[in-house]
Amino acid sequence: MKSLTIWHTNDIHSHLEKWPRIFAFLREKRLASEDDLFFDIGDFIDRVHPFTEGSMGQGNIGLLNKLPYDAVTIGNNEGAALGHDELEHLYDEAVFPVVCCNVYEDKAQTELAKFAQPHIYMTRDNVKIAIIGATACFTDYYEALGWGVMEPIQAIKREVRRVEADVIILLSHLGLPLDEQIAMEIPEIDVILGGHTHHLLENGKDVNGVLLAAAGRWGEYFGEVTLEFDEMTGKIASKQARVYETMNLPAPVDEADQVAAFLNQGMAELEQKVVALPHQLEHNWYKPSEVSELFHEAACEWTEADTFLTNAGIYMTDLPKGIVTAYDIHQLLPHPLNFIVLSMTGMELDVLIHEIAEKEEELRDIPLRGFGFRGEVFGAILTKRMSFDADLDRALWDGGAIDPDKIYRVATHDTFVYAPFFPIIKRVAKKEVYTPELLRDVMTWKLKEKYSEGG
DSSP states (O other), X not given: OOEEEEEEEOOOTTOTTSHHHHHHHHHHHXXXXXXXXXXXXXXXXXXXXXXXXXXXXXXXXXXXXHTTOSEEOOOXXXXXXXXXXXXXXXXXXXXXXXXXXXXXXXXXXXXXXXXXXXXXXXXETTEEEEEEEEEOOOHHHHHHTTOEEOOHHHHHHHHHHHOOOSEEEEEEXXXXXXXXXXXXXXXXXXXXXXXXSXXXXXEEEEETTEEEEEEOSTTSXXXXXXXXEOTTTOSEEEEEEEEXXXXXXXXXXXXXXXXXXXXXXXXXXXXXEEEEESSOBOOOSSSXXXXXXXXXXXXXXXXXXXXXXXXXXXXXXXXXXEEXXXXXXXXXSOSOOOEEEEEEEHHHHHHHHHHHHHHHHHHTTOOOOBTTBOSSOOOOEEOTTEEEETTTTEEEETTBOOOXXXXXXXXXXXHHHHSTTOHHHHHOSEXXXXXXXXXXXXXXXXXXXHHSTTO
């Protein structure tokens, strides 16, 4: 009985401290068998790492080239965390195809993205394999960047109708709930290699005869899928999945040097001077600070908002007296976060302030992970202009009554919009996403405005 082996990674998020072991293992497999297939399922890059930030992801593509992978799809950290031009040219030097069927060059969805193909074919031992890719539908972000993005299940159904193959593999940066739905609605797919929700399927999962496989997050695991074929019919006779834990693999002798080199290369790319500060700007995770006060001013100016709602944990370091570099600002705000402005009625604002009052103590020390946040703890909720009188159980704006009919523009960022901390935010009808600038780009702008010569 002949077989096909597939190796897959997902959601590494530039955790390059794991990469030397993963690469050494997979490179050995690559050299041992020309027939094995190697796929990445997106979010291989994350601008939290200086190596990625300094090269705008190009360095990460170079790492994928060295294996090389057979195909990849994009995650939201490739698709929505880069500017339009950066994504358009991210894969210019790639030696592998990018497969994604639901991202378009324009909001009107008249032309599929030029950097990707909706599906590709590969042949192994006379078995014709179709590979389809799809990514999470972050419509507001993609459209703000000038792309179009289609609801993925309909796009996948379109591609399944178009392909003719013995095996159909979906590279899905859509998350486990959608993968399960796809398996129920499109049983013609044989294997779904998943990501996005960081789910770990140690031995895969059978849903409606479709094998789902996924390897968690951050390079902590990677996966292997084995398909066995009946010699007489050529049909798939069995499907198996397993994962490997990276920390249990042998370390290359130069592992520490490789990891240090990634950091050093990123630091070198970000060494350019931004400003010279006359004094140190301090941060604090549990109360307002010089850094948070300056950034509140920057946020309101950039977005023309009335206030800026954030958690103090986003500010990771002080800014030193003297020369401040792009690397220093990256370390202060390493998160791939964008501003989002909420247009809230006074009644909605009142609810938000009450919800914050109920949750702020609980949230202060939690070690938040995800939702764009790349820090250590959530920290204090900073609510300048918004306050709560506990004795009167009353929400206040500038110390006084909130006008229930007025529209208040509240700037915040992805973490507050996508995390389920304050339900009222989900219900706000009008949300404006500010892209492609990340929070640190706006801090850079503000520092230059205030502290550059003549500023």
